[in-house]
Amino acid sequence: MAKLIMSLDGSIIREIPLDKERVTIGRKPTNDVQIENLAVSGEHARVVTILNDSFLEDLGSTNGTLVNGAPVKKHILQSNDLIEIGKYKLKFIAEGPAPQAAAPAAEDMEKTMVLRPGASMARPAIPPAAPAAPAAQPAAAAAQTVAAIQVISGPGAGKELEITKNLTTLGKPGVQVAVITKRPQGYFIAHVEGAKFPIVNGATLEAQARQLNDHDVIEIAGVKMEFFYKTR
Amino acid sequence: MPDLSSILEIASATHPGMVRGHNEDSIAADAEVGLAVLADGMGGYNAGEVASGIAVALISSEIRKMLANHDAAPFTASEIERIIAEHAGKANAAIYHAAQGNPQYSGMGTTLVMACWHDNQVAVGHIGDSRLYRLRGGTFEQVTRDHSVLQEQIDSGMITREQARHAQHKNLVTRAVGIDPQVETEVRTYPVQADDIYLLCSDGLPDMVADEDIQLTLATLKANLPLAAEQLVQQANDNGGRDNVSVILVRVLKAFPARAGVLQKLKSWLK
Numbered sequence: 186m187a188k189l190i191m192s193l194d195g196s197i198i199r200e201i202p203l204d205k206e207r208v209t210i211g212r213k214p215t216n217d218v219q220i221e222n223l224a225v226s227g228e229h230a231r232v233v234t235i236l237n238d239s240f241l242e243d244l245g246s247t248n249g250t251l252v253n254g255a256p257v258k259k260h261i262l263q264s265n266d267l268i269e270i271g272k273y274k275l276k277f278i279a280e281g282p283a284p285q286a287a288a289p290a291a292e293d294m295e296k297t298m299v300l301r302p303g304a305s306m307a308r309p310a311i312p313p314a315a316p317a318a319p320a321a322q323p324a325a326a327a328a329q330t331v332a333a334i335q336v337i338s339g340p341g342a343g344k345e346l347e348i349t350k351n352l353t354t355l356g357k358p359g360v361q362v363a364v365i366t367k368r369p370q371g372y373f374i375a376h377v378e379g380a381k382f383p384i385v386n387g388a389t390l391e392a393q394a395r396q397l398n399d400h401d402v403i404e405i406a407g408v409k410m411e412f413f414y415k416t417r
Numbered sequence: 418m419p420d421l422s423s424i425l426e427i428a429s430a431t432h433p434g435m436v437r438g439h440n441e442d443s444i445a446a447d448a449e450v451g452l453a454v455l456a457d458g459m460g461g462y463n464a465g466e467v468a469s470g471i472a473v474a475l476i477s478s479e480i481r482k483m484l485a486n487h488d489a490a491p492f493t494a495s496e497i498e499r500i501i502a503e504h505a506g507k508a509n510a511a512i513y514h515a516a517q518g519n520p521q522y523s524g525m526g527t528t529l530v531m532a533c534w535h536d537n538q539v540a541v542g543h544i545g546d547s548r549l550y551r552l553r554g555g556t557f558e559q560v561t562r563d564h565s566v567l568q569e570q571i572d573s574g575m576i577t578r579e580q581a582r583h584a585q586h587k588n589l590v591t592r593a594v595g596i597d598p599q600v601e602t603e604v605r606t607y608p609v610q611a612d613d614i615y616l617l618c619s620d621g622l623p624d625m626v627a628d629e630d631i632q633l634t635l636a637t638l639k640a641n642l643p644l645a646a647e648q649l650v651q652q653a654n655d656n657g658g659r660d661n662v663s664v665i666l667v668r669v670l671k672a673f674p675a676r677a678g679v680l681q682k683l684k685s686w687l688k
Contacts, residue, residue: 351630351652352637364638366648368655378640
């Protein structure tokens with residue numbers, strides 16, 4: 186879900202999820218986002234969100250609404266756009282991970298300081314942990330389906346292991362070890378140690394990690410096992 | 418100086434993260450002389466990269482030269498500590514003067530963490546909130562203590578560690594390289610054991626990945642250090658990657674007393 190991160194003088198005040206079609210901003214308490222500051226008009230602006238797109242509209246405010254330093258009446262919001270209303274800054278974050286290149290202007294609110302009089306330095310830093318970090322959503326979705334491994338050959342045949350940790354190793358230390366990593370986008374297998382690399386569906390793994398699909402057959406240290414998703 | 422390349426296994430990784438356009442972290446590591454340096458720059462435009470780059474290049478090349486060309490009796494622990502503080506001071510002066518001379522670099526600075534392994538010990542120097550951790554057996558510990566407002570608040574009992582995780586001002590450092598004409602480097606020496614794993618990292622790692630997850634990664638993947646380094650960076654990015662993230666991992670394969678080096682030299686000379 187897209188959101189706005191509101192800050193004042195570089196400190197983050199709150200996060201506003203754009204969870205409904207219209208989110209209004211203004212000084213009056215009837216607004217969804219109330220800013221009690223005389224520079225802010227009673228009904229200052231609104232953000233209209235339709236599917237994946239959000240639009241910012243200035244509602245004829247006295248002091249205007251800026252986006253990335255330029256006054257706007259209507260504006261299609263892009264991730265990392267910096268909206269300014271009075272002294273307040275609202276950074277727009279689109280759904281999902283932000284693109285690589287953050288707008289330079291948007292870094293303003295995340296700057297940090299060295300605590301020393303006379304020197305204020307811009308330092309890209311981390312805003313306080315937000316309750317709904319974008320990465321947390323796919324992780325939560327992945328949590329509903331649990332992945333597991335079932336041994337299909339050798340003395341341990343039939344044994345099942347649920348993959349609950351971020352990292353799960355398979356194999357024999359000193360001989361051959363592989364690791365399955367749990368990531369927001371799924372499960373990946375990578376080689377850890379040993380001269381032999383794991384085999385997935387008959388193909389030997391390269392140095393790169395490989396994403397596992399339901400019912401993939403993995404072979405490590407001569408033991409075959411099946412990777413599958415369990416539905417709870 | 419004894420060659421430590423058969424004693425120390427080193428792997429590193431650095432990444433701009435998922436939000437930042439560029440990487441202001443700089444890293445360097447050299448197993449032969451047993452030196453690792455990591456800096457996390459700050460300052461507008463590209464000044465952060467310039468500051469961290471100056472610090473890492475100057476410190477790693479000068480200390481390397483000094484250690485590699487040193488044939489006399491091995492440096493003592495206090496001599497190594499002095500060398501670390503001296504070079505952090507040189508980096509401070511270089512960055513400070515570069516900032517004074519170039520308006521676009523005005524106010525640039527960097528945090529710094531560096532470690533030098535010698536004679537079964539490691540000397541650790543740091544300024545700011547870049548950190549050194551150690552995994553020894555089942556114990557994972559933060560060795561350096563941040564020079565930050567948050568750490569000061571924890572120390573004075575104003576807030577608990579748990580509250581600190583969710584605190585504002587996470588990034589307010591109280592000390593940095595290149596901001597003032599002088600800087601005080603905190604340098605300490607710790608005994609080293611075989612199989613220790615050391616982690617030097619910028620704050621982009623601990624801010625995004627919980628200590629338990631870092632520990633699990635190191636313990637699980639220590640047989641493949643490059644994979645462990647990559648995995649740590651990936652976890653930071655999977656969790657949002659809001660900052661640059663850099664890690665240097667150093668695994669101590671066996672003990673390395675300095676005296677053995679002298680003895681061996683004597684033996685080979687007598688042959």
